[in-house]
Amino acid sequence: MKKDPCILILYSSFGEGHIQASLAIKNRLASMGVHKVHLVDPLAEAHPVWNAFSRFCYIKSMSWLPGAYGYMYSRTNRVKADETHNKLIHQIGKGKLKEIIKRIKPDAVVHTFPFLGTEILKDEGEFTIPTFTVITDFVLHTRWLHEHTDRYFVATEALKQELLAAGIGGSRIIVSGIPVREAFEKPLSKENLIRKHGLNPRSKFALVSAGAFGVLADVERVTKEALRSTDFHLIIVCGRNQKLHDHLMAIFGEDPRVIILGYVSYMEELMAVSTCLLTKAGGLTLSEALSLSLPVIVYRPLPGQEQGNAETLYARGAVRIANSPGELTKELLLMQKLPNWYRIRAAMQALYRPEATRTIADEVIRVTQQTDLPIPAVTVRASRKAVRVHGYR
Template sequence: MNPDPVVLIVSSAFGDGHAKVAQAIEQSFRARGVDRVHIVDLFARVHPWLNGVSRAFYLKSAIYAPNLYGLMYGATSAMKPEDPLGRLLHSMGKRKAKGILEYIQPDVIIHTFPYLAASELGKESASEVPVFTVITDYVLHGRWIHPHTMKYFIPTEKIKEALLAAGIDEQAIKVTGIPVRDAFRKFPDPAKVLRKHGLKDGRRYILLAGGAYGVMSRVRNILKSVLDRTEFDLIVLCGNNHRLRTSLDNTYRNNSRVHILGYTDDVHELMSISFCLLTKAGGVTLTEAFAMSLPVIVYRPLPGQEAGNAESLTRQQAICTAFSEAELLDQLRRLEIYSFREEMKRQMRAVSHTESSGLIVDEILLAIKEQTSYAGQPLNEPSGKGKATSAHG
């Protein structure tokens, strides 16, 4: 019989990808009959003011001071948990975090975001709650590393090499890929998708994650270049960037080749009918596109983890990267070459693991089973844990 653990997934609203991975893991737990799953933005709960300031800095620096963010990222990338800065970041808010953990009483803690105060607390607890980490980028940063981690679930062999170089035991590393939600492992009927979104059969669509670029002039320049120099239509996703959506609506409302959307839960549908995705280099977004076999062009990746993601995946020929409008148009022409496109899809499949979340959950359940068996507790004995009733803390 499967154990019935209380699962705490530590996530974050930084960049949206961490939350998406947490949701994918939650879906796999529930598919296996494990319902006591709590997704908690622990840093936001423990330090709401500092979280707000940090998140605002992250978002604004991407637009106005990307090089500053890149310098800070690079300066801390080799950080070790025992360094003063590492100890500070991993211990911030431990007292408040302890109260949250005592309320939820997790049997397992899973990180999809590198705020690792819960790792410290998990080790300090009497039962030594097992802690797992799911790395959500294709480049390693020191903040992900913590000595109390039982196992790291990672996207590629390159990350494994980096962890080994950082002194992590090979037995504590498993290459699983980055988890994606169930919707990205299914292929909807193209005709139904076109009808649903008011799109035309026979047209070729570029899916542009417009909100990710922040600066409106850059999105406008991309749109103008593609419209003037190619025959592609564009679907522009503005996300929660309401100012961008209003501006583009005013400009393109009478242009049948441009379709402006705000936030949508149907990204997987739009990916399924698109020729390519033009986006930033967020690890989770790229992995979702890989799962849908959708070629990707990353345009002017931001310094930091996005530049690292783009460099790593471009080297593997799993994506294209463009640093100017001329390069963007050149990459679009290359994607129209059948052999080039098929080779890229082959490399995408080599990186992508569509069953990633299932592999991770099975590994965690096995670890819990072994730990419970070792402790001599029957696996089906109610533990009385998990006071919280909401799945999302």
């Protein structure tokens, strides 16, 4: 290994999954003795006010105007990767990114968010740094694609086939899985965790995760439906949505079957003690559940990549989808029947790719050692037919 290789990981705060995937890769590199790893949010660095406003609008759109977000997602997914629209998006903050790269002098750049400013700089002849893209969803959007990306890491073989259809050479695609924190890949004792958290060992728990920003739809209604229809005790994680936390505490705070939490850093422990997970369909959350073979119900998946994630895993039998309170009741009751529960777990185990962070970190370091890395000429031809469009059409 090159002495003290320097790795730059570019992420975005638009979604918690991008941050967590980046941290997982950084921690894995650290365990390999690579300590010069820089995590940078290039959009926040270049345009902090605009980035904060855009992030606020993105989060609110999940609750207020999900259809509008889904429509924009689908429309932009029909734009070819090398068209002006995508090139302009990747140009945002290019000057600041160029400054960061010159200052840090990385031996490799890893993207965990579809902002590919480094590829634009390579296109312009500014740098020849190896670049890697970790796609943090189970579906493809054209914004992830660029002809100068040296390696793509994807969740499934099906996603690899989508990239091949979009014109990406097979030697550039590695089916690694989506990187999760090391804690999700270590053995966990349910009995010990039950005692640690003071839970009743005779109860069955359904874990309700509203996401890092607490935007899962109808949490109050979901809770009432689960309490009315099933024997589950509920652990509700509200993320950073203090308003949601306080609202639920006012309604369910005295109910012995309900535990209400804010943002937690030990989701793996809560998942390990639970029978099923009711959540939104973020790529990282679904990957964490896959790592523990924890059956998932996605409630009212948001149009866009989350709907695509849910539909992709549903087709493989690895998650269930509920679009109404009635469907939710049906799915929760299904989770209480062991044959169904075991069948979903088996489908999750067949789909999961263990040690994604190790696969990614090993390849990044391997490629950085090759000073004469060949870069095949590839034309990205992501058309309407090449890339599936999820959500509103």
